[in-house]
Amino acid sequence: MISQIITASFVIALAIGLSALFFVGSNFILDRFLSSESLTSDMDRQRRDKLREGIRPWIFVGPAVLVLVVYLVYPVFASLIYSLQDRNANGFVGLANYAWAFGNDGFQIAIRNNILWLIIVPTMSTAFGLVIAYMTDRLWWGQIARTLVFLPMAISFVGASVIWKFIYDYKGSGEEIGLLNAVVMALGGEPQAWISLEPWNNILLMVILIWIQTGFAMVILGAAIRGVPEDTLEAAIMEGANNFQIFFKIVIPQIFGTIVVVWTTITILVLKIFDIVFAMTNGQWETQVLANFMYDQLFRSGDIGRGSAVAIVIMLAVTPVMIYNIRRARMENQ
Amino acid sequence: MQSANKLPLATLAKHATVFLLVLLWTLPTLGLLISSVRDKDSLTTSGWWTALAPAERNEVFRTPTAEAQTQSGDVFIIEDRLFDEGARTLDSWGQRPTDLTANQAGDVVTLDDGTLMTLTESGQFRWESDEPFTHSRGQRVFYISQVPPTFTLNNYEEVLSSEGVGRAFINTLTVTLPATFIPILIAAFAAYALAWMNFPGRLWILAGIVGLLVVPLQISLIPVLRMYTGLSGIFGWEAKSYGGVWLAHTGFGLPLAVYLLRNYMAGLPKEVMESARMDGASHFEVFRTIVLPLSIPALASFAIFQFLWVWNDLLVALVFLGQGEGKTVMTAQLVELLGSRGDNWEILTSGAFITMLVPLVVFVSMQRYFVRGLLAGSVK
Incomplete structure (x- = not known):
């Protein structure tokens, strides 16, 4: 040592x-x-x-x-x-790896799940982040609340997976020590083996990332909310607008650009999501995602061609964002 | 402020909602932390939310034999303790396992043979008889006791030593420190050049870096791994080495580092730098004596990012360092434990908390810089 x-x-x-x-x-x-x-x-x-x-x-x-x-x-x-070559990167095989991938069950499930992740995680994280940022904005203990929500950002995906696997724990006999099953039982339900419960297990894995990323969304959107001009808010209050109206009609339109940025940033992260699935299920019970599928091809099947083809698919998915960013950057620096 | 003229009910609802959300975000980590300091037996038999409540236990006690008796006047007495003072409290007891609640603690009970038996709450046992005791085998007494919650650091000891997390901690540190410092150094120079030097291709490099910000690192795994394997074949290096991981992390962290630092440096006051240049200072001197000290907030922001990212990374370490030869990092070790010790929550919870400890401390103590970096990195 x-x-x-x-x-x-x-x-x-x-x-x-x-x-x-x-x-x-x-x-x-x-x-x-x-x-x-x-x-x-x-x-x-x-x-x-x-x-x-x-x-x-x-x-x-x-x-x-x-x-x-x-x-x-x-x-x-x-x-x-x-991606155009065979498993040892020797012979040229054309688009065979892509054809194989799109006909493969695991790949199809991964694509389906990635789309689900892409719809649910950025939306929920941004929504929770926005609500928490707005509600804590003028709260006297808002800073403490924000720090506590922000804290999961420091935790690794693997650490977070352990935390949540413990919550989803299922024993099937004796007292349940998983919080989720305890709550379900307290409400009169039957305990479940959540991790293998298709298709809900996908949602339960997404919860982990939402739990981590909400803090990110909250911080960025919180700063944007603080930047909303005071006089527009005051005018709205004078007109007799209630909190909901102020939120939806004054605040959201003014910070909409930031909401899009936050949503996009989380989207890119979600496309690459690997650790959570790897640690929680390793793609079993129909929870496969692209990055884990690629890892499987590469390090379990040892197939360079197929692994690369999946990597290229991930790359293609982020390309529109990349082009948009480059264009904007060039415009700014001209 | 707005709520001053609102219904108190609405204010209350707001406080309650925020409290509920914060609770939802805090409970998972809290559960892990509490579980990690509970002892193994109570952890697997009861939920962590019951950790502060005393646990009820049914136990059996065998009385001492006749040899232990003492005589005081006409009375023969056998005394003993059921358990250490304070270790638990006795509720009730009986002579048969089906009859645990027959007698309360402190009752003086006359047994069938006319002897008197007392068990007190604190675990004192006293048995009196007018005749001398003659039994050569102790009698069994069944009792219910309340065990107060106990907390222990044994789980941590176990996971650090025998489960290899202690070693993995050092490995993670070995990966993280250079993988944080090297990209900062390289990026700081590049950022200065991109912000304040004039050379052909500057804008192209800048646009390239913005584009590389979103390139998924999955794309690099196979080509870089093959490159490492090839180089190791030529030069006889190890294909999976700390050096390889540092450089990989440097490559993956560099776009954000250059982007953040370049934006920050470009915002520094032009006059200061120009006057220094007029006085004959070279770019290197300006960079070292003026720009670098002024950029410390931005450097700190990126340092925290990169530190957290490398410390928490699993994929890069798995691919470029592997899971053997004593180079396993903590995240990889934790995944390993999830597979092999999946039901040993005392190991998993304490192991997970050890991996989280350093990032949490860094994060909480430097939150300001982290937030600043986040804002600079995304709202642009």
Whole structure:
């Protein structure tokens, strides 16, 4: 244990030191060897200065660009090619992997579930976040309430899965220790093995992500609500509008842009959802989702072609958002 | 403020609704925390919400034999304790298992043979007889007692040592610290260049980074893994190493890091930087002495993001580090335990809480920066 801690500390220090050394060192080398101070003629100096300052930006952005190309840009194209190849990425098989996927039960269930996740999770998280943000906005204990709702954001999906699996626990004999079954029994119902109860188990898995993401929606929308001009609210109160009318007719229209952003952000997260399904059911009982299906293809069946095809499907799903973002960013920076 | 002239009922309903929602969001974690400090037996037999109520237990006690008797005057006495003082309280007792409520605690009961037996609430046992006791085998007494709630840290001890979570904790730390620091460093330089330096292709890189923000990391798993395997074949490195995970996390975290930091740095006052440049400071000096110190809030925001993300990550660690050779991180270990010890809630709850502890502390203590980062990252 002790030796592991020492090794770990050493490795950590080495990694951090080396990366810092790169930037300090490369800038030092640049200043040292492309200095214009030793030159006599003004023309030479200017040329040297220009060369040096032309190189420097690439020292600054170079590592970032390199890492991005290796870890994100190249993989997109590599995956595209793998998806057209066989299980060992050797022979070209055309669209066979895609044809296989769309005819596969697991894939179809995954697509169905991903669509359900996409409809339910962003909508519910945004709705809960909006309601909580609005209701706690002028509450004297609102800050505490918001912190408590926000807290699950810090919990890993796996940790949250343990928390909720405990709630959904089913023993079938003796006293039920799962909160959900205890509530059901207190209301006079029969305890259920929730995790394997199709199709409701899908909803129960979604609850976990809603529980985590509501805090995110609440914080962003809370800030937007605070930005709603005071005079529009006051005017509404003067007109005799009640809280519901203010909420639906004044607040929501003014923060609608933010609602869309929040909804989109959660949507992208949902498309990639993996950990919760992996930890809770591993796709059994018809709870499969795309990311877990891909993991299955890759690491259980060892099929690079099919795994890549599923990855490309996930990629295609986020592409519209990507194009929209790039367009907006280019417009802003023009 | 608005509610001042509203019906108190509406205000009350609002408080109640918020309270209910907060309760709904808090109870799951609370249940986990409470369960993790209950002892194994009560955890599996009763819900965590009963943790503070004393548990009722039926037990049996065998009296000492005649050898234990003492004489006081004409009376022969056998005394003993049923349980340690304070360990539980006795409700009632009987001589047959079907008759647990026959006698109350403190009753002086005359048995069939004329002897007197008393069991007190605190567990004192006293048996009196006018004749000497002769039995060589103790008599059985059945009783109901209330066990006060007990809390223990044994679950934590077990999960840290024998279930490998302690080791996994160190592994997670080894993954997380460099995987947080390296992208910050790389991103800070890139962000400065994109905000304040002029070079061809700047806008293209910027647009590219915005596009990469949403690329799902699933797309990178196979190509990067194959690249690692290929490199390990050429150079003899390990294909699954900490270095590989750090760089992978760096790659996946970099778009957001550059995006956040670039936006922040672009908003810094232009005059300060221009005057420093006029005075002959190089870009590196301006970056190091002016921009970096001014950007600390943004750096902190991203650091918390990346720290939480890496600490809580499962997929990247599973793929690039695997689940063996002593490199298992906590999330992977927890999934492993969910599979192998699925019904041992004392292990799962305490294990899960250990994985949550550090993120919760970081989160609560630096919530302000986290919120600022969230706002900068999404509302743009």
